[in-house]
Amino acid sequence: MKRYEPILGLLLAAALVAAAIAAPWLRFVLTIALAKGIAVLGILLLLRAGQVSFGHALYIGFGAYTVAFLAPRFNDGVLVLLAAAAGAGLLGLVVGLFVTRYRQIFFGMLNLAMCMVFYSLLEKLYHFTKGSDGIRVEIMPIAGQALDRVTYEWTVFGIALGLAFVLGFLLRMYLASPMGEALAGIKTRETRLEFMGVPARGILLSAYVISAIVGGLGGALIAMTSRHVTPLLSYWTASGELVFIAILGGAGGVLGPFLGAAAYELVRVYAAASFADAWQMILGTVLLLVILFAPGGLWGMAARVLGGRGR
Amino acid sequence: MAEWFQDNGLLLGLALLDGLSSAGLIFLVAVGLNLVFGVLRIVNVAHGSLYAIGAYSAASIGLFLTSLGLPAWASIPTLILSAALVGAILGPLIERFILRRIYAGEEVVQLLVTFALFMILEDVQKLVWGVQPIHHDAAMRWLGTIDVPFGTDFIPFTNYQLFVLPGFAVITLAGLAWFLRSTLTGRVIVAVTTDREAATAMGIDAAKIFLLTFTFGAMLAALGGALSSPTAALVPGVGAQIIVLSFAVVATAGLGQIEGAALTSLMMGMGRSIAVYFEPELEVVVPYIIMVLVLLVRPQGLFGVIETRRV
Numbered sequence: 001m002k003r004y005e006p007i008l009g010l011l012l013a014a015a016l017v018a019a020a021i022a023a024p025w026l027r028f029v030l031t032i033a034l035a036k037g038i039a040v041l042g043i044l045l046l047l048r049a050g051q052v053s054f055g056h057a058l059y060i061g062f063g064a065y066t067v068a069f070l071a072p073r074f075n076d077g078v079l080v081l082l083a084a085a086a087g088a089g090l091l092g093l094v095v096g097l098f099v100t101r102y103r104q105i106f107f108g109m110l111n112l113a114m115c116m117v118f119y120s121l122l123e124k125l126y127h128f129t130k131g132s133d134g135i136r137v138e139i140m141p142i143a144g145q146a147l148d149r150v151t152y153e154w155t156v157f158g159i160a161l162g163l164a165f166v167l168g169f170l171l172r173m174y175l176a177s178p179m180g181e182a183l184a185g186i187k188t189r190e191t192r193l194e195f196m197g198v199p200a201r202g203i204l205l206s207a208y209v210i211s212a213i214v215g216g217l218g219g220a221l222i223a224m225t226s227r228h229v230t231p232l233l234s235y236w237t238a239s240g241e242l243v244f245i246a247i248l249g250g251a252g253g254v255l256g257p258f259l260g261a262a263a264y265e266l267v268r269v270y271a272a273a274s275f276a277d278a279w280q281m282i283l284g285t286v287l288l289l290v291i292l293f294a295p296g297g298l299w300g301m302a303a304r305v306l307g308g309r310g311r
Numbered sequence: 312m313a314e315w316f317q318d319n320g321l322l323l324g325l326a327l328l329d330g331l332s333s334a335g336l337i338f339l340v341a342v343g344l345n346l347v348f349g350v351l352r353i354v355n356v357a358h359g360s361l362y363a364i365g366a367y368s369a370a371s372i373g374l375f376l377t378s379l380g381l382p383a384w385a386s387i388p389t390l391i392l393s394a395a396l397v398g399a400i401l402g403p404l405i406e407r408f409i410l411r412r413i414y415a416g417e418e419v420v421q422l423l424v425t426f427a428l429f430m431i432l433e434d435v436q437k438l439v440w441g442v443q444p445i446h447h448d449a450a451m452r453w454l455g456t457i458d459v460p461f462g463t464d465f466i467p468f469t470n471y472q473l474f475v476l477p478g479f480a481v482i483t484l485a486g487l488a489w490f491l492r493s494t495l496t497g498r499v500i501v502a503v504t505t506d507r508e509a510a511t512a513m514g515i516d517a518a519k520i521f522l523l524t525f526t527f528g529a530m531l532a533a534l535g536g537a538l539s540s541p542t543a544a545l546v547p548g549v550g551a552q553i554i555v556l557s558f559a560v561v562a563t564a565g566l567g568q569i570e571g572a573a574l575t576s577l578m579m580g581m582g583r584s585i586a587v588y589f590e591p592e593l594e595v596v597v598p599y600i601i602m603v604l605v606l607l608v609r610p611q612g613l614f615g616v617i618e619t620r621r622v
Contacts, residue, residue, distance in 0.1 A: 052419045098603075102610060104418060105354055109562040110606065113599040116555055120595035236555050240356070240426045247423050277437050284430030291424055292412055 004306060009168065009255055013161060016262070020157060027157055031225045033258070033265040034160035036245060039218030040257035041171050042211025043246040048175065049204055050187030051103065054239050055111030058095070058118045059088045059212045061234030063219025065122065068135040068229045077142035077156070081220050088216020089209055096208035100201050103190075115239055122231035134230030137223050156224050163221070167214060168254040174210070175254075183207055244283075248290055250297025259298040319589075324461040325468075326588040327581065332472035334580025335480035336539050340553055341560035342483065342572045343531030349504040349567030350524040353410060356425040358532050359554025360432035361401060365533025366540040366549065367440045369393040370447040373540075383453035386541075387475065390450060394537035398530025406525040411518075429550070437547055444544035450475075451541040476538055483531070484573050491569070500524060504567055556598055563602045565615025575601075575613060 016034070020027040039060055046053055063084040070080045099110045122129050129135065139152045147155060174180045182203045185193040193200045223229045232238065241264075249260020267286060271279035294301055316323075344358045372393045373386055381389065405428065413424050451471040458465035459473070491497040502510040503520050511517045535553070560579060564571035579598040586593045611617050 047419060050418075052422055054422070098607075102606070105348075105566070106562060106606070106610070108354075108422070109558050110603070112555060113559060113562075113602055117596050117599045124592040124595070235551075237551060240423075240429075243419065243423060244426065247419065277442075278434045280430040281434035281438075284427040284434075287423065287427035287430070288409070291416075291420055291427070295416075295420070 005172070005253055005255060008302070009165065012255065012258060012262075013165065016161065027153060028225065029265050029269050030262065031153070031157045031160050032222060033261040034157075034164050035218045035221035035225065036242070036265070037218075037249075037258035037261035038160070038164055038167055038221065039215045040242050040245045040249070040261060041167055041254060042214040043242050044251055044254070044257055045171065045175075045183065045207045045211050047246060047251045048180070048187065049183040049207060051204070052108045052243060053111040053211070054108045054236065054243065055113070055115030056211065056215050056242050057234045057236065057238035058111070058115040059092065059215025060219035060222065060238065060242075061115075061118060061122065061229075061231070062088050062091055063216035063221075064223035064229040064233050065129070065135070065219075066216070067220045067223035068137050071137055071140045075140055076144065077140050077159070077224060080140070080224075081159070081217065084216045084220035085213050088219070089213040092209045092212020092215075093205075096205050096212065100204045100208055112236055112239065115234055116236055119231050119234040119236070122234060129231070132231055134228055137227045137229065139227070140224075153225075156221065160221050160225075163217060164258060167217075168258070171210075172254045179203055179206065244287055248287065248297055250299030250301075250303075252296060252299045252303065256297055256299035259302070263298060320462060321464055321466060322588050323585070324459070324466050326585045328459060328466065328468050328473060329587070330581035330584035331577075332476040332542075332580075333584055334577045335476035335478075336535050337553075337556060337560060337580050338480040338573055338576035339483060339535035339538070340532055341557040341564075341576055342487065342569060343528035343535070344554075344557045345561045345564065345567060345569065345572050346487075346531070347525055347528035348561065350500060351410065351414070351521055352507075353414075353421045353425065354558070355528070356422065356554060357405070357428035357432055358425075358528070358557065359550035359552075360429050360436070361397065361529050361532035361550075362536035362539075362553050363436055363545075363550030364401065364432065365394045365397045365536030366545050367436060367445065367536075368397050368533070369537035370445045370540045370545055371440065373447040373449060374445075377447070377449055383449055386450040386453060390537040390540070391534065394534040395530055397533040397537075398526060401533075402526030402529035403522060405529070406522050410525065411521075414521075429554075433547070433550065436550075440545075442547055444546050446544040448541040472542060476542075479534070479538060480573070480576075484569065487569055496523070559598045559602045563605045563612055565612025568612070568614040571612065571614030 016030050020030050039056065042059075043053065043056060066084040066087050067080045070083050074080050074083065095114050099107055099114070102110055123131055139147065139149060141147065142152070142155050142159075175183075182193060182198050182200070185198070186200055186204055190200050219233065222233065245260040245264050246257060247260075248264055249256030249258070264283070268279060268283060271282040275282065290297060296303065340358065340362050344355060347353065347355050347358070369390045373389055376389055377386070409424060409428065413421050451469055454470040454475070456467050456469050457473060459468050491501050499510070499515055500520055500523075502513075503515060503517055507517060556579070560572055560575045564575040578601055582597040582601055583594055586597045605613055609615070
């Protein structure tokens, strides 16, 4: 299955581009899906260590607000993306130093707590963040080029796709490296890992910082695409959504998050258009069905079709 | 200090009274969550939805019966009966048809199943009760207000919030402590909490205990909701708010701790209402600050027991 991954990745990318050309409104949805997929790569990493973060919307919100604050000052898309990634990485390091001391439910809840603190600050510090009204993000030049609206949207789509590829590739290498294998060791039996002299906490911390960086990048891309940021990006249900996408896509490979994110966003758009008050119910039902009847997620299903195991 | 007290004493008194009543509510919800976690080992994200549905049901049953000419004194028993009804219907449904299938699953999966349930129930509320605020405060108006002596002054406060909410919390606390320690069923529940395998090997029907505990937990959540319904208008999203607070209480108190949950609820209720009156921006943040401080000093929670690490 592993060897099909690059080819399947290219096929998926081609399908996304084709869909974005065929239906211009899909371009928006798919850019958001790619951004969320990038963020979910981080969740995948933590899931490999058996840890569920119910608070990674913190980094999405952080990345998005970094763009909103810095875009008028830097006036360049590439610079703000870099700033969002670096800032989220730093924040991830500070928060990570604290939360990686805990495991399982405490890990999940502490992340949730951090995320809720950030959400409340965004909402309450009105003079700074404009509270729940949010901040508008104007179209910004990218790499020094001033762009019209359509070109800008295509460029952001392209950046998201490119980042998805590069990050997916890097993460695949990371997971196959000794550090990535040690993550799986944290899940099975951490004490044994330590007996072997592997610093388990450091391993988890490095994975956590990476997950924060990709979360920040995802959030920045969301802000650049939707061009409006609100505190709701960091509400705890948004963190749940990320874990949802990870499980929907399947935690087996790096393509899972993108399959999951695309499926999630499409179902969400269609459900919201057809049943305005019941889209959450439809998504929840889809999630229940996937968990109960297709535990490997979409990636697991694809793996079964192609023969071989998900991992 | 004395001067500050002169100026702000009454405000502080009001904050303490408010804190007491909100601590009562938080406790009712958090203790149910904690009990369910202790026995089923599942963090039930949908616990907040049960709270919201309890509140909505109590308000609409109350409105309906009042329109039929229900005397005001009967409105408090009506609140309790509606909560029991909600718990008795939804509890077994959820446990039998959904949770039972995932007891053997991974923690992530269990968390997500209840998250899916949360999403579904959130929309069920909107479909059944709409998005307009619903308010029914017959119980609170019937009990009237009281002037609480405070130094040389008096603070007007509602009897309902001063006596009924904390009263129910104290009754629940004492009742639960007695039930778990002195009755056979209670002891069986404690046995299953401590060591599920050993308990089942002794011939305890774990399935029955799970059903019983979950239904009871659901009733407690619904009771919290029902009792809160006279104090404020109900809007969508109340469930999402109370559940994150309950998570914080449970993690701070230590998993499976009843008395700990009571003390923590009191700390968080007080902390939050003092913040409301003196630093409103911090209101939502205070519980999480308390949680982080406690977990920094005691990583297993205030009353939690350190688990031995398996090699």
